[in-house]
Amino acid sequence: MVGVDAGATTTRCVVATVDGTIVGRGAAGGANHNSSGGDIAERLKAAMSQALSDIDRRAVAGGILGAAGSSGAGRAIFGTASAVAWRDLDLSGDAVPVTDLEVAFAAGTAGTDGVLLLSGTGALAARFAAGELARRCDGYGWLLGDEGSAVWIGVRALRAVLAALDGRGAPTVLVDAAKELFAIGPGSAEETAQALLTAAFACPPAALGSFAPRVDVAAEQGDPVARRITTAAAAKLLHTLDTVEPDPGQPVVLAGSVLLSPGPVARAVHAGLTRRDIGTVRTARDGAAGAAALALARLTGAAVRPDVHARLTGHERPRG
Amino acid sequence: MVGVDAGATTTRCVVATVDGTIVGRGAAGGANHNSSGGDIAERLKAAMSQALSDIDRRAVAGGILGAAGSSGAGRAIFGTASAVAWRDLDLSGDAVPVTDLEVAFAAGTAGTDGVLLLSGTGALAARFAAGELARRCDGYGWLLGDEGSAVWIGVRALRAVLAALDGRGAPTVLVDAAKELFAIGPGSAEETAQALLTAAFACPPAALGSFAPRVDVAAEQGDPVARRITTAAAAKLLHTLDTVEPDPGQPVVLAGSVLLSPGPVARAVHAGLTRRDIGTVRTARDGAAGAAALALARLTGAAVRPDVHARLTGHERPRG
Incomplete structure (x- = not known):
């Protein structure tokens, strides 16, 4: 599976096996049509080909590409860029574009x-x-x-x-x-x-x-x-x-630098979650791995097993 | 006297006699180096030549040109543009650049x-x-x-x-x-x-x-x-x-659309001034006339008489 998380400043790619083992990583410049400039498809290709450099591309079964700012007009632009990048790299299976929200949520939980x-x-x-x-x-x-x-x-x-x-x-x-x-x-x-x-x-x-x-x-x-x-x-x-x-x-999945860095904002939010009696708080640290998890779920047609999700996203032990 | 008030969207010019009678008015596009674009000197010239169209230019004794955004780097840019415009129109006396604050204050009071x-x-x-x-x-x-x-x-x-x-x-x-x-x-x-x-x-x-x-x-x-x-x-x-x-x-001089238009903000500010026991509240409705008043005071070396200031700036009766 190929997972991509395209942000405004960086595009990250993860290639993983069905048991959640990460076998390739790549990164390139941002691929947000509002703020990144440059050719989005080229950025996606650069991140993906770096992640696939040691891998037999024929073994790729599919991918999920998530992008910030891909609502409204951006959705079609990113969808086209994803398809172009996937075809140019001669990959099999589908490349499914999603939003950065879905990718971030999937990075925090397999649910x-x-x-x-x-x-x-x-x-x-x-x-x-x-x-x-x-x-x-x-x-x-x-x-x-x-x-x-x-x-x-x-x-x-x-x-x-x-x-x-x-x-x-x-x-x-x-x-x-x-x-x-x-x-x-x-x-x-x-x-x-x-x-x-x-x-x-x-x-x-x-x-x-x-x-x-x-x-x-x-x-x-x-x-x-x-x-x-x-x-x-x-x-x-x-x-x-x-x-x-x-x-x-x-579960509540926390994402983004303000909530994932230790400090008074993150602490106060955690305290607020405790007061609200929200039991399961997860963190989304690796959006590209989240995208790979979505790709795996799509391929198997079933929820990703907690242990596979934990291996993929770097959560030390599966919870929730 | 020539008075100019150069804002971000409009440049206004007033030509007045020493007794405060306005004998010419002109307007052109904005002349703010940060936000207006275009050639500042050309905008100043356009507003001034329109205001001077029925007037013997040899009778001009001097001018004050006020500009928004003319602090810091903008000060030198606006000063140069003022001098160029004044010279190109072949006017005598000095063209003195000031800020829009001085012009607005002078539009409200002769003090x-x-x-x-x-x-x-x-x-x-x-x-x-x-x-x-x-x-x-x-x-x-x-x-x-x-x-x-x-x-x-x-x-x-x-x-x-x-x-x-x-x-x-x-x-x-x-x-x-x-x-x-x-x-x-x-x-x-x-x-x-x-x-x-x-x-x-x-x-x-x-x-x-x-x-x-x-x-x-x-x-x-x-x-x-x-x-x-x-x-x-x-x-x-x-x-x-x-x-x-x-x-x-x-005196407190009120200026700008929010304070000069009737409405809840202007009313609450007036109420606040009353609570603060500030006796004399004036309004600055015509920045270019304020600039002309400054030019008059500079020419005569004395404060502008209240009746002259009222005639110039359109205040019905001089107060404060």
């Missing part, structure tokens, strides 16, 4: 029911029932949504830095953290604010998520401004999760 | 001391002392500041619309208002959300301020979601004002 809560560059929740997306919430991008995501945290923190600099807000160690991140030298408060603005406008808004890990650090050090932001982020994420109405008996 | 509170596309407060900018606050643009501006209101309202559509937030009449503004047809809640995102991402973020007047209307109709946003906008603006520490004895 077909449950909820995905993702917070990385973006943020969203999705509920799956019988393997189908039953409901989704947020995931609307840096401008109008993605509440509790790294970008949301980064933008809030930079607003707080500017407010601290001009006196609207409380002083915060985030000022120094922002100066360090954007390599801003000494200067008056107003000069620093203007230099920060210039630096922030010079990068794509989605890149402002790179400030989020520093907000986590500042919150851990007890900075009240940073703590307010991380607390609000966790509350937003839990609210988004609640909105898709998770069933307490089903 | 040299007081505070400007602006909320239009952007939002900021500035305190002037002896004609010089003594302190400023916010005005950082749509991404990281401009709190309480039309864009801030529009973005918050669109976030609330998406939250209403996916169940995170309360229902609101803003959903229909957004569908109307962006000409979105019937569809499921998720289809509407995706169509709104596509439409919102298709316009420059600063243009999302066009949603703000509809938020005002919805708040007037009692929509709780809209009211929460307009109340928050007014609170942000008053907080920004407080931060520059206005002197109760000195």
